[in-house]
Amino acid sequence: MIKDISEYIETHWQISPAIQHKIFYSLVAILILLLVRYFALQFVFKRFHDAKHRYLWKNSIKNTYYILLILIILNIWIDRIDSLGTFLGLVSAGLAIALQVPIVNLAGWLFIMIRKPFEVGDRIEIDDNSGDVIDIRFFQFTINEIGNWVDSDQSTGRIIHIPNGKVFSQSQANYNQGFSHVWNEIAVNITFESNWKKAKSILNEIVNKHAEELSFSAKRKLVEASKKFMIFYSNLTPIIYTSVKESGVQLTIRYLSLPKQRRRTEHIIWEEILERFNQEEDISLAYPTQRIYFDGK
The missing domain is CATH 2.30.30.60 (SH3 type barrels.)
Known part of the structure; x- marks a missing residue:
């Protein structure tokens, strides 16, 4: 069958035997690499069930396939090392002009991988x-x-x-590299007439309730990150800062959160703040208001 294919190509396309052999070996190389890639992917899908591990292995197999394919095809079509150097030099010069953006993106891929x-x-x-x-x-x-x-x-x-x-x-x-947590802040405004010390105590109780385990985890991650980056924090526990705004006293809660859990933890903390403040007669949330005075006439 291979002989018949060669005769057909030589008869109808008038291609030299040397070129025919290169085409044939190229097709065989592509077929073998495709089969190796297929069985490698099947092994990965059976061996790994975690989506991230599957993706990483699948991506590595795909990149290896393309690199091997390029090297094998170059080896088939380029006979000598000196011609390879000349060929690569000409190709590099042409690509540098015509394909500047793709080359930069490919260099970016290498940078990301390394x-x-x-x-x-x-x-x-x-x-x-x-x-x-x-x-x-x-x-x-x-x-x-x-x-x-x-x-x-x-x-x-x-x-x-x-x-x-x-x-x-x-x-x-x-958000994840090095120190795996981010600082999140929640500003709670109460009126000047409110018992701000009691409000601050309640907020401190609430935030420590929901962030205590998170801060312990953050300490362990911080120790790991400090081995690679200059990251140092003297305090990882939640803290509440007090300041005065035009509409009242602002109590700002500062605590550590996982990047993808920021909204969830903020939601839980706010719901408990609203429930607890609603039970206190001497604490009221502040909001912008206007007062109108009449002269009594």
């Missing part, structure tokens, strides 16, 4: 876009958008594809 400013699953902010990284490819990475018109870092339902080259020109904020 330096790891972020990984799949991390929550990041780059170029005014925030979201959870869900995919990293040769020329772009993809995030599941958060924020924008949705409050408190919740998902919008959109995915954003960002060129890898952005890592060279835009600063990136990583």
Whole structure:
């Protein structure tokens, strides 16, 4: 059958035997690599059940497949090392001019893979876009958008594809790398007539109730992060700051939260604040008001 294919190609396409052999070996190499990739993916899907582990292995197999394919095809079609160097030099010069943006994106992919400013699953902010990284490819990475018109870092339902080259020109904020928690603040305003000391005591009780376990976890993560980054905090426990605003006394709760749990913890804390303050006659929430005075006439 192979002989018949070769005869058909030689008769109808008038291709030299050397080129025919290269085409044939190229097709065989592609077929073998596809089979190896298929069985490797089947093994991964059977071996790993966690979605993140599956994705990482699948991505590694895909990248390895393309790299091996390029190397094998080059080896088949380029006969000598010196011609390989000449060929690569010409190709590099042409690509540098015609494909400047894709090359920058490919370099960005290498930077992401080696330096790891972020990984799949991390929550990041780059170029005014925030979201959870869900995919990293040769020329772009993809995030599941958060924020924008949705409050408190919740998902919008959109995915954003960002060129890898952005890592060279835009600063990136990583919510997960190094220190895995973020500081969150809740401002509670009460009237000047309220018993602010009692209110502060109630808030302190509430926030410690919901953040105690979180702060213990943060200490362990901070010790790990300090081995790699210059990150030092003297106090990881919740704290409440007091300040005076135009409408009343502001008590600001500051506590640690996991990035993806910020809205949930804030929701729980606010509900308990409203319930507890409603039971106290000498504590009232403040809000902007206007007073109108008449001269009595």
